[in-house]
Amino acid sequence: MQPLNSARKMFLYLSFFVSALGLVTAAPLREANFTYAHVPGTVPFNLKEPLQQRLAYVNSSAMHVSWNTYASLNASEASVIYGTDPFNLDLTAYATSMTYNTSRTWNHHALLTGLQPKQDYWYRVAYTNCYGCSNIPTYKFTTLREKGDTSAFSLAVVVDMGTMGADGLSDSLGPLLGGSHHIPLKKEDSNTIQSLAQSIDTYDAILHPGDIAYADYFTKESINGYFGNGSIIVNMTSVANGYETILEEYYDQITPLTATRPYMVGPGNHEANCDNGGTSDSLNNINYTVSICTPGQTNFTGYINHWRMPGNVDEVNRNFWYSYDAGMVHIVFLDTETDLGGNLTGPDEIGGSELEFSGPFGAANEQVNWLKSDLAAVDRSVTPWVVVFAHRPWYVSATNRSSTVCLDCQKAFEPTLIEYNVDLVMHGHVHAYQRNMPMKNYAIDPNGLNNPAAPLDIVNGAAGHYDGLDALLNATYYSAVQNDVTFGWSRLTFHNRTHLTHQFIASANSSVLDEVTLYKEHSF
Numbered sequence: 001m002q003p004l005n006s007a008r009k010m011f012l013y014l015s016f017f018v019s020a021l022g023l024v025t026a027a028p029l030r031e032a033n034f035t036y037a038h039v040p041g042t043v044p045f046n047l048k049e050p051l052q053q054r055l056a057y058v059n060s061s062a063m064h065v066s067w068n069t070y071a072s073l074n075a076s077e078a079s080v081i082y083g084t085d086p087f088n089l090d091l092t093a094y095a096t097s098m099t100y101n102t103s104r105t106w107n108h109h110a111l112l113t114g115l116q117p118k119q120d121y122w123y124r125v126a127y128t129n130c131y132g133c134s135n136i137p138t139y140k141f142t143t144l145r146e147k148g149d150t151s152a153f154s155l156a157v158v159v160d161m162g163t164m165g166a167d168g169l170s171d172s173l174g175p176l177l178g179g180s181h182h183i184p185l186k187k188e189d190s191n192t193i194q195s196l197a198q199s200i201d202t203y204d205a206i207l208h209p210g211d212i213a214y215a216d217y218f219t220k221e222s223i224n225g226y227f228g229n230g231s232i233i234v235n236m237t238s239v240a241n242g243y244e245t246i247l248e249e250y251y252d253q254i255t256p257l258t259a260t261r262p263y264m265v266g267p268g269n270h271e272a273n274c275d276n277g278g279t280s281d282s283l284n285n286i287n288y289t290v291s292i293c294t295p296g297q298t299n300f301t302g303y304i305n306h307w308r309m310p311g312n313v314d315e316v317n318r319n320f321w322y323s324y325d326a327g328m329v330h331i332v333f334l335d336t337e338t339d340l341g342g343n344l345t346g347p348d349e350i351g352g353s354e355l356e357f358s359g360p361f362g363a364a365n366e367q368v369n370w371l372k373s374d375l376a377a378v379d380r381s382v383t384p385w386v387v388v389f390a391h392r393p394w395y396v397s398a399t400n401r402s403s404t405v406c407l408d409c410q411k412a413f414e415p416t417l418i419e420y421n422v423d424l425v426m427h428g429h430v431h432a433y434q435r436n437m438p439m440k441n442y443a444i445d446p447n448g449l450n451n452p453a454a455p456l457d458i459v460n461g462a463a464g465h466y467d468g469l470d471a472l473l474n475a476t477y478y479s480a481v482q483n484d485v486t487f488g489w490s491r492l493t494f495h496n497r498t499h500l501t502h503q504f505i506a507s508a509n510s511s512v513l514d515e516v517t518l519y520k521e522h523s524f
């Protein structure tokens with residue numbers, strides 16, 4: 001993927017005001033005619049061009065194909081043709097155009113059912129052949145392996161990933177940013193999206209438990225002078241446009257990944273509203289609060305509209321907590337932002353520590369009750385592995401404050417994860433890599449990696465975004481390996497019923513920096 005600046009210079013004519021670094025706030029850029037390549041974050045020449053193709057598993061016989069357009073589509077236009085023979089896409093699934101306040105695009109979610117497990121399908125979204133559109137291939141996906149299938153497979157896990165390029169992680173920083181951990185990208189390094197693309201044949205799907213795009217950093221970036229000192233006036237209009245531009249750009253940037261690999265997401269604090277609960281402009285002594293957010297940029301609205309995770313079709317909480325089975329693995333996503341139950345206030349809720357004023361998405365205790373019944377129903381002789389993804393960590397070498405270490409999340413979830421012998425818990429939120437020992441309520445499991453009873457706990461929020469990385473404190477007693485200077489992602493390989501390997505991959509060159517294999521007897 002090209003850096004945005006040079007891509008824009010090559011492909012675009014600029015019909016509106018453009019700031020020094022190329023981010024448009026007054027109105028979105030429009031692509032030139034017949035470039036045959038869509039530039040991320042721009043409005044395509046043909047407004048019905050299907051963009052942002054993204055897949056999500058439902059189960060081993062169903063898949064969601066989602067995409068966005070810049071114009072509303074009628075019933076026959078909003079369709080996906082697909083089949084097992086690339087020469088004959090003989091099946092059709094339909095979607096409806098849906099939008100929300102401040103969105104400039106329409107979301108579509110087509111549900112493909114009646115599929116065979118572990119089978120290749122080819123698909124094209126309607127209007128792939130549209131006038132003036134970019135070159136869009138017929139994409140291929142593979143359905144989930146059937147529950148109980150013991151064949152080996154790998155997953156990519158990435159947390160805390162924003163846009164790459166001129167309004168995200170690049171080789172420069174805003175003038176107000178500095179310090180050892182506001183690390184810019186080195187010119188010779190691949191970024192995390194590029195590394196995931198280079199490695200695409202090494203995993204089946206991508207799991208992203210929270211902090212997706214960092215569109216809510218538009219305000220912070222403007223204040224920090226990243227778009228040019230004083231070039232952007234922060235107000236409701238510029239924030240609404242800047243947020244949507246970054247959001248659209250992110251979905252465009254990940255399309256080479258999401259069009260062929262299911263992308264399973266969970267909520268993070270940066271999905272909640274337009275400015276992460278508030279941003280201070282200390283130079284001008286202005287504190288921006290959630291009141292600068294237009295209604296479409298609050299309460300996880302963009303997140304809810306863009307994704308369709310497994311679950312009941314009509315339930316708003318489907319993208320917040322859910323589970324599915326992949327062969328011998330039961331995969332669970334939790335919501336650490338809202339709905340912690342037990343009379344706890346989630347950090348992103350009204351009254352929560354982060355002033356995000358969002359949620360709840362279920363009744364009191366709904367998530368924790370769901371978690372208990374979901375784990376109780378797992379037949380470990382069929383899916384011996386149970387792995388859980390939750391945005392915020394509780395075991396991490398960081399200052400013990402609520403915005404960093406989520407002790408309420410530990411209180412809400414850890415007893416249940418231990419009770420049901422969960423094998424692995426992964427988090428992000430802290431922008432660094434830390435592999436802990438298998439842990440149970442601050443106690444290291446005496447078995448270590450050799451058939452521990454407690455879950456292996458890993459934090460990997462090092463994917464990268466505008467702010468760089470976070471500094472960790474000196475390793476705590478339970479921390480086995482930590483790295484706070486390298487952008488990276490994780491690869492999990494389920495070899496068989498007893499062996500699971502975790503790798504920390506450096507985005508710069510896709511090399512493996514840390515590798516560990518967990519052995520579990522799993523004699524259920």
Ligand SMILES: *[C@@H]1O[C@H](CO)[C@@H](O)[C@H](O)[C@H]1NC(C)=O
Nearest residue numbers: 012013031032033034045132
């Ligand atoms: C694009 O094409 C349209 C008509 O097809 C024309 O009106 C417009 O001027 C063209 N724009 C550019 C930048 O070439």
Ligand SMILES: *[C@@H]1O[C@H](CO)[C@@H](O)[C@H](O)[C@H]1NC(C)=O
Nearest residue numbers: 058059060061062111113114
């Ligand atoms: C998979 O999901 C589809 C769509 O919700 C549903 O129709 C089908 O019954 C499900 N299959 C199984 C095996 O659960």
Ligand SMILES: *[C@@H]1O[C@H](CO)[C@@H](O)[C@H](O)[C@H]1NC(C)=O
Nearest residue numbers: 048073074075076077078127
């Ligand atoms: C949908 O729009 C297309 C033009 O893009 C038109 O040919 C078709 O008749 C429309 N279908 C319906 C059901 O309105």
Ligand SMILES: *[C@@H]1O[C@H](CO)[C@@H](O)[C@H](O)[C@H]1NC(C)=O
Nearest residue numbers: 100101102236293294295296
């Ligand atoms: C969207 O928000 C704006 C600003 O508050 C409001 O004026 C408008 O009525 C809203 N539109 C919809 C469709 O809710």
Ligand SMILES: *[C@@H]1O[C@H](CO)[C@@H](O)[C@H](O)[C@H]1NC(C)=O
Nearest residue numbers: 174175176224225229230283
């Ligand atoms: C931005 O410009 C103002 C006025 O010229 C100056 O006072 C301020 O220090 C600059 N800020 C940065 C971060 O360079």
Ligand SMILES: *[C@@H]1O[C@H](CO)[C@@H](O)[C@H](O)[C@H]1NC(C)=O
Nearest residue numbers: 025231232233234235237238
């Ligand atoms: C809001 O900010 C934009 C972009 O900086 C600017 O063009 C516009 O005039 C501002 N609007 C108000 C009402 O200040």
Ligand SMILES: *[C@@H]1O[C@H](CO)[C@@H](O)[C@H](O)[C@H]1NC(C)=O
Nearest residue numbers: 280281282284285286287288
């Ligand atoms: C902004 O917030 C900071 C601390 O949170 C406070 O010290 C400062 O007085 C506030 N500024 C304004 C203008 O409210």
Ligand SMILES: *[C@@H]1O[C@H](CO)[C@@H](O)[C@H](O)[C@H]1NC(C)=O
Nearest residue numbers: 340341342343344364365368
């Ligand atoms: C929550 O608070 C209510 C009222 O104080 C109490 O009855 C209930 O037991 C509490 N629930 C939990 C799970 O702590």
Ligand SMILES: *[C@@H]1O[C@H](CO)[C@@H](O)[C@H](O)[C@H]1NC(C)=O
Nearest residue numbers: 299316350357358359360361
């Ligand atoms: C957020 O959305 C959920 C689901 O629609 C709703 O129940 C909740 O009240 C909303 N929260 C706020 C603060 O608007």
Ligand SMILES: *[C@@H]1O[C@H](CO)[C@@H](O)[C@H](O)[C@H]1NC(C)=O
Nearest residue numbers: 398399400401405407442476
């Ligand atoms: C953080 O706080 C928890 C709960 O009070 C405590 O158990 C833990 O030891 C603290 N961690 C550190 C590193 O101080």
Ligand SMILES: *[C@@H]1O[C@H](CO)[C@@H](O)[C@H](O)[C@H]1NC(C)=O
Nearest residue numbers: 397398399472473474475476
């Ligand atoms: C962290 O480790 C370094 C090197 O061992 C040591 O010099 C420093 O004092 C430690 N800092 C703290 C806060 O323990």
Ligand SMILES: *[C@@H]1O[C@H](CO)[C@@H](O)[C@H](O)[C@H]1NC(C)=O
Nearest residue numbers: 494495496497498499500517
């Ligand atoms: C499971 O996979 C591990 C790692 O590849 C291997 O060492 C082990 O022998 C395998 N176990 C069985 C029963 O195949």
Ligand SMILES: [Fe+2]
Nearest residue numbers: 211268269429
């Ligand atoms: Fe976060």
